[in-house]
Amino acid sequence: MATIDITEKTFNDTVSGNGIVLVDFWAAWCGPCRMFAPTFGAASEKHPDVVFAKVDTEAEQSLAGAAGITSIPTLMAFRDGILVFSQPGAMNASSLEQLITAVKDLNMDEVRKEIASQAS
Numbered sequence: 001m002a003t004i005d006i007t008e009k010t011f012n013d014t015v016s017g018n019g020i021v022l023v024d025f026w027a028a029w030c031g032p033c034r035m036f037a038p039t040f041g042a043a044s045e046k047h048p049d050v051v052f053a054k055v056d057t058e059a060e061q062s063l064a065g066a067a068g069i070t071s072i073p074t075l076m077a078f079r080d081g082i083l084v085f086s087q088p089g090a091m092n093a094s095s096l097e098q099l100i101t102a103v104k105d106l107n108m109d110e111v112r113k114e115i116a117s118q119a120s
Helices: 008-016 031-046 061-066 093-105 108-119
Strands: 020-026 051-056 074-079 082-088
Touching: 008 020, 008 051, 008 061, 020 031, 020 093, 031 051, 031 093, 074 093, 082 093, 082 108
Parallel strands: 020 051
Antiparallel strands: 020 074, 074 082
């Protein structure tokens, strides 16, 4: 599956309507973003069960602000609509593979319990 572009209008539906969603916040002028793009694209071809989404922070400044993006590229991982990973900086292919495996292997019942215990 190729990467998809998401906007403020499509962000919530994309994140909540799919199992695993990786979101790359980037900008055209950002050198590390341009270096990370082929790695992100190649991973999207290897993992058709994962949604690989991109947010252009220049075009979607309010979405980037709402997501708390202060440095790009920033990669966020969502599982079942829950943010489970967020980190600025480009990743190499092996680190991205490790992240995808870790997100797939998460016990979401445990994640939900942890969130509930933190909320109370």
